[in-house]
Amino acid sequence: MAELTYREAVARGIAQEMARDPDVIFFGEDVAKPGGVFKATVGLIDQFGPKRVRDCPISEQAILGAAMGAAMTGLKPIAEIMFSDFIAVCFDYIANEFPKSRYMSNGQLKCPLVVRTGNGAGSRFGAQHSQSVENWCMMIPGLKVVAPSNPRDVIGLMAAAVRDPDPVIFFEHKTLYAVKGEVPDGEIVDTLGTASIARPGKDATILALAMMVPRAVAAAEKLKAEHGIDCEVVDVRSLVPLDMQTILGSLTRTHRLFTVEENPRLCGWGAEIVSIAVEEGFYELDGPPIRITTPHVPLPAADTLEDMILPTVDRIADTVRRGLEG
Amino acid sequence: MAQNTASPQGADARGMNDDIGEEVRLRLYRTQLVIREAEQKAFELFLQNLVKGTSHLSLGQEAIAAGFASAMRPSDLSFCTYRGHAHTLARGVAVDKVLGELMQRDNGLMRGKGGSMHLTSVEHGVMGSYAIIGAHLPIACGAALRAQYKGADDVAVCFFGDGTTNIGAFHEALNFAVVWKLPVVFVCENNLYMEYTPIHEVTAVKHPAGDRAAAYNLDRIVIDGNDADIVYRTAQAAFARARAGAGPSLIECLTYRHSGHSRADPATYRPKGELEKWKEHDPIPLYRARLKQFGIDEGAVMRIDDEVKQMIETAVETCKAAPPPDPDILFKDVYADGGWAWRN
Numbered sequence: 001m002a003e004l005t006y007r008e009a010v011a012r013g014i015a016q017e018m019a020r021d022p023d024v025i026f027f028g029e030d031v032a033k034p035g036g037v038f039k040a041t042v043g044l045i046d047q048f049g050p051k052r053v054r055d056c057p058i059s060e061q062a063i064l065g066a067a068m069g070a071a072m073t074g075l076k077p078i079a080e081i082m083f084s085d086f087i088a089v090c091f092d093y094i095a096n097e098f099p100k101s102r103y104m105s106n107g108q109l110k111c112p113l114v115v116r117t118g119n120g121a122g123s124r125f126g127a128q129h130s131q132s133v134e135n136w137c138m139m140i141p142g143l144k145v146v147a148p149s150n151p152r153d154v155i156g157l158m159a160a161a162v163r164d165p166d167p168v169i170f171f172e173h174k175t176l177y178a179v180k181g182e183v184p185d186g187e188i189v190d191t192l193g194t195a196s197i198a199r200p201g202k203d204a205t206i207l208a209l210a211m212m213v214p215r216a217v218a219a220a221e222k223l224k225a226e227h228g229i230d231c232e233v234v235d236v237r238s239l240v241p242l243d244m245q246t247i248l249g250s251l252t253r254t255h256r257l258f259t260v261e262e263n264p265r266l267c268g269w270g271a272e273i274v275s276i277a278v279e280e281g282f283y284e285l286d287g288p289p290i291r292i293t294t295p296h297v298p299l300p301a302a303d304t305l306e307d308m309i310l311p312t313v314d315r316i317a318d319t320v321r322r323g324l325e326g
Numbered sequence: 327m328a329q330n331t332a333s334p335q336g337a338d339a340r341g342m343n344d345d346i347g348e349e350v351r352l353r354l355y356r357t358q359l360v361i362r363e364a365e366q367k368a369f370e371l372f373l374q375n376l377v378k379g380t381s382h383l384s385l386g387q388e389a390i391a392a393g394f395a396s397a398m399r400p401s402d403l404s405f406c407t408y409r410g411h412a413h414t415l416a417r418g419v420a421v422d423k424v425l426g427e428l429m430q431r432d433n434g435l436m437r438g439k440g441g442s443m444h445l446t447s448v449e450h451g452v453m454g455s456y457a458i459i460g461a462h463l464p465i466a467c468g469a470a471l472r473a474q475y476k477g478a479d480d481v482a483v484c485f486f487g488d489g490t491t492n493i494g495a496f497h498e499a500l501n502f503a504v505v506w507k508l509p510v511v512f513v514c515e516n517n518l519y520m521e522y523t524p525i526h527e528v529t530a531v532k533h534p535a536g537d538r539a540a541a542y543n544l545d546r547i548v549i550d551g552n553d554a555d556i557v558y559r560t561a562q563a564a565f566a567r568a569r570a571g572a573g574p575s576l577i578e579c580l581t582y583r584h585s586g587h588s589r590a591d592p593a594t595y596r597p598k599g600e601l602e603k604w605k606e607h608d609p610i611p612l613y614r615a616r617l618k619q620f621g622i623d624e625g626a627v628m629r630i631d632d633e634v635k636q637m638i639e640t641a642v643e644t645c646k647a648a649p650p651p652d653p654d655i656l657f658k659d660v661y662a663d664g665g666w667a668w669r670n
Contacts, residue, residue: 025475051475057505059498065464066471066502069482072453073403073472092458092495097465101454105446106436107659109454141660141668165662193670242669276669 001184007177009151010040010116013158014078016187018048021076024162027054028063028080037082038118038177060086064093064115071113072101076162084119084133084171091136098167099142114161114168119147120211120262121294121310122175126301130174132262132294134209135269137169138239144192145239147171149213151181153237156190164192173210193241197250201232204256204320207247207273209236212260212311219260219316227321239269244276251281257289258320260311265293290323292316346555348622350396354554355613356630357392361412362610363638364421368411368428371642372589377428381442384412386552386584389609390515391416393557394483397565403453405466405484408443409515410455413485417450422641431648438651439659460486460495463512467499470508470574479569482510483561489520491534500542500576509568511561514578515551521587522595535578544576551579552609555616582607 004012018024026044028036032055035042045053056063060081067079081087087094094115101109121130137145144166148154154172161168198208199217201224208216213235220231232250236243251257257277259270274289292311300306346354365385371377384391395416398404406413411424419435427434428442435445443457453469456462466484473480490496491514503510514535518525531537536548547564550556557579564575582604586593593601617627660666 054506057498057501059464059502061460061495062464062467062498062502065461065495065499066468069453069465069468069470070472070475071468072465073469075472075475077468092461093464096458097456097461102659102662104436104440104444105448105454106439106655107664108436108446108448110662112662141666144661240668244669 001182003180004151004183005177006151006154006172006179006181007038007040009154009183010158010172011042011044013155014041014044015047016155017159017162018044018052023074024076024078025052025054025070026078027056029056029058029082031055031080036080038174040172040177041080060090061093064090065097067113067115068093068097068111071111072109076112078114078116078162081115081117083129084117085128085131087117087133087136094137094143094169095140099140103142110165111167112165114158114170116170116172118174119171120173120175121299121306122211124301124303124306127298130299130306134171134239135263135267138269138272139267142167143240144168145171146192146237147173147210147239148237149173149176149198149210149235150179152183152188153190155183156188157192157237159187159189160192163189168192171210175211179214193238193243195237195243195246196235197232197246198235199231199233201230202254203230204232204258204324205247205250205254206231206233206258206260206316206320207236207270208233208260209239209269210262212262215311215313216260216316218313219320222313222317223321229321229324231320236269242273247273248277248281251277251284255284255286256324257285258323259289259291259293260316261291261293262310263294265291265296268293287323287326290319292319346558348620350558351617351620351622352626352630354392354396354558355617355627356634357395357416358388358554358610358613359630359634360421361388361391361415363634364415364424365411367638367642368425369585371425371429376646377589378430379441381428381589382409382587383585384409384583386604386608387515387517387581388412389554389557389613390485390513390551390579390581393554394485394513394561397558397561398451398481398483400451401478401480402565403451403469403480403482405453405462405469405482406445406455407462407486407490408455408457409487410445410485411442414445414447414452414455417447417452419447419450419452420641421638422644423447425641426645426648429645430650431645432651433645433648437655439655460490460493462486463490463495463499464502466510467503467508470503470510471506473509474506480509481565481568483513484510485513485515487520488514488516488518488525488534490514491538492520492529500538503574504542504544507571507573509571510574511564511568512574512576514576515581516578517581517583519583519587522591533578535576539576542576544574547575548578548580551581552607552612554609554613
C-alpha cells in the first residue's frame with residue numbers, strides 16, 4: 001500500500017501499461033519533457049524514451065487523428081487533450097471518426113485508443129477551461145467514457161481503458177489531481193462499465209461522478225451526523241458502458257434516487273440514468289428522483305461565483321434532506 | 327492545357343525513355359479503364375435510381391488513382407475521401423463490391439453500412455474513405471507513425487481534393503508529418519473546383535497545395551495529374567523518399583472532373599467550353615496514344631478493353647441480383663465485442 005496523489009496515479013497507470021505492452025505510446029501537448037501542464041505525466045519520458053512519449057504541436061486534430069491512424073494499424077495510443085474544453089476543436093474525431101469507423105466498415109477497422117483529458121471546475125479558469133463535458137461524449141454510439149474519482153481508480157481504469165479494444169475517453173478531474181489516496185502495490189487492472197459503492201447506506205441513493213463523489217460522501221456524512229439520514233453514495237465511474245445493475249440494485253435497497261452532476265443540467269448524464277430508473281425501477285421509488293447539477297449557465301471565473309454554481313456539500317445535503325422530507 | 331504543361335516535370339518526364347515498361351503501362355491503362363467504366367456505370371445506375379444516397383465520381387481523374395496505386399506495395403496504405411471509388415478500385419477491390427456498396431446491397435464492400443463515401447477494404451490496404459473534409463490527413467499520419475515506430479517501410483498515401491487545403495486539419499497534418507518525419511505522401515487532386523466554387527476564388531495562392539509546401543519546408547511539386555506516367559514516376563520518387571526515412575511529400579496533381587461535384591450537381595457553374603477543352607486532355611485517350619507511341623500491341627490493348635467491359639457488366643448483374651443488406655447486421659460492430667450494448 002502506498003499513498004499517491006491522483007496526478008501520480010495517472011503517471012503510474014500509464015507507466016504500468018507502457019511497461020507491459022511495447023505497442024502503447026503516449027503523446028500530447030507538453031506531456032513529455034515538461035511532464036504535462038498538470039504534472040500528471042512527469043517521468044514517463046525518462047522511463048520510456050522520446051520514441052514512446054512525445055510532445056506534440058498545438059494541433060488537437062493532428063493529435064487525435066494520429067492516435068486513430070496508429071490505433072487502426074496496430075498500436076495502442078494514449079493521447080492527451082490538455083483541457084477537456086478543447087475537445088470542441090477536435091470533436092470530429094470524437095464524434096465522427098473513432099466511434100463510427102468500425103461500424104461503417106462492417107467491422108473491418110478497429111480503434112483501440114485512449115484520450116485522456118483534464119476535466120472539470122475548481123481551478124477558477126472560467127468558461128473555456130473548467131467545463132465538465134463528459135456528457136458531450138456519452139451520447140455517441142461507439143465510444144466508451146470513464147471518469148475516475150480517486151487514485152486507485154485512476155490506475156485501474158487507465159489499465160482497463162488501454163487494454164480495451166474500443167476508443168475510450170478518460171476524464172481526469174483537474175481539482176482532484178492533488179488529492180491523495182491509498183493505492184495497493186503491484187499491478188492494478190479494473191473493469192470498465194462497473195460502478196462502485198463509495199459509501200453504503202439505506203435511506204437514499206446518491207449517484208456521483210469524479211469530483212462530485214467526495215462531495216457526495218461528505219454530504220452523506222453530514223446528513224448522518226446532523227439528521228441521522230443514512231445515504232448510499234454510488235460512484236458511477238463509467239458512463240459508457242453504464243452499470244445500471246449496481247444503480248438499480250442500490251435503488252431497490254433505498255427507494256430514493258439523487259444525482260450529483262458537475263455538468264450543466266440539460267442532457268447531463270443524470271438525466272439518462274433517471275429516465276432508465278423511472279422506466280425500470282418505478283415501483284421501487286418512494287419519491288421523485290432529484291438531480292443536483294450545475295445550472296444551465298457558462299462557468300464564471302471568480303472563485304466566489306464558481307463556488308456558488310457548482311453543487312456543494314451543503315447544497316447536496318440540503319437538497320437530499322428536503323427531498324426525503326418531501 | 328496551359329496549366330498542365332506548367333508542371334515542373336514538363337516534357338522531360340513525359341520523355342521517350344521507356345523506364346516504365348510494358349507490363350506496368352498495361353496495368354496503368356487497365357486500372358484507369360476500370361475506374362472510367364465503373365464510374366460511368368455508377369452514373370447510369372444512378373439515373374436508373376439504382377444507386378442510392380449520394381456519390382462523387384472521379385471521371386476524368388483516373389490517372390492519379392492509377393498512377394499512385396501502381397507504384398504502391400501491397401503493404402502500403404491508402405486513405406481516401408468521399409470521392410474514393412477510384413482509389414478503392416485502383417488497389418484491386420472488385421467492381422461488384424464497390425458498385426454493390428453504392429447500390430446499398432448485401433454484396434457491397436461494407437454490406438451497405440458505409441455507403442459510397444466510406445469505401446473501406448483493409449485486405450487491400452484501403453484504410454477507409456473519409457467524408458469529413460481533412461479528417462484523414464492526421465489519420466494517415468498516425469498510420470505512418472506506426473510504420474516508423476515499428477521500423478516497417480510501409481507508406482501511408484493520403485488523397486484529397488483542392489478544397490481540403492483550406493481546412494485546418496490539412497495544415498495541422500502537414501506540420502505534424504514534417505516535424506515527426508513521417509512516411510506519408512499527401513496527394514492533392516486539384517480539379518479546379520472545391521465543390522461548386524472555383525478553388526482560385528477562395529484560396530490565397532494559385533496552387534492550393536504546391537504553393538503551401540514551402541510553409542512546411544517541403545518541395546513544391548505540381549504535376550499533370552492526367553498523365554499516368556508522370557503520376558507514376560512522381561509517386562515512385564515520393565515513396566522512395568518516405569521509405570528512406572526522409573519524411574513526407576506533398577504533391578499537387580492538376581486534373582479536372584468531367585462530372586459535377588456529386589450526383590446532385592449538373593455543374594452549370596463551369597464556363598462554356600471548359601469541359602470540352604479538358605476532354606482534349608482526357609487521361610484515357612491520352613494513355614491509349616501513349617501505349618501506341620511505345621509500340622505496345624494494339625491487340626493486347628483491345629483485349630483489356632473487352633475484358634474490362636465484360637467484367638463491369640457481370641459486376642452490375644451480380645449487384646442487381648443481390649438482396650438488400652441483412653437486417654441482422656444493424657446492431658453489429660458498434661463495439662469491438664461485435665455488439666452495441668452500452669449498459670448492463
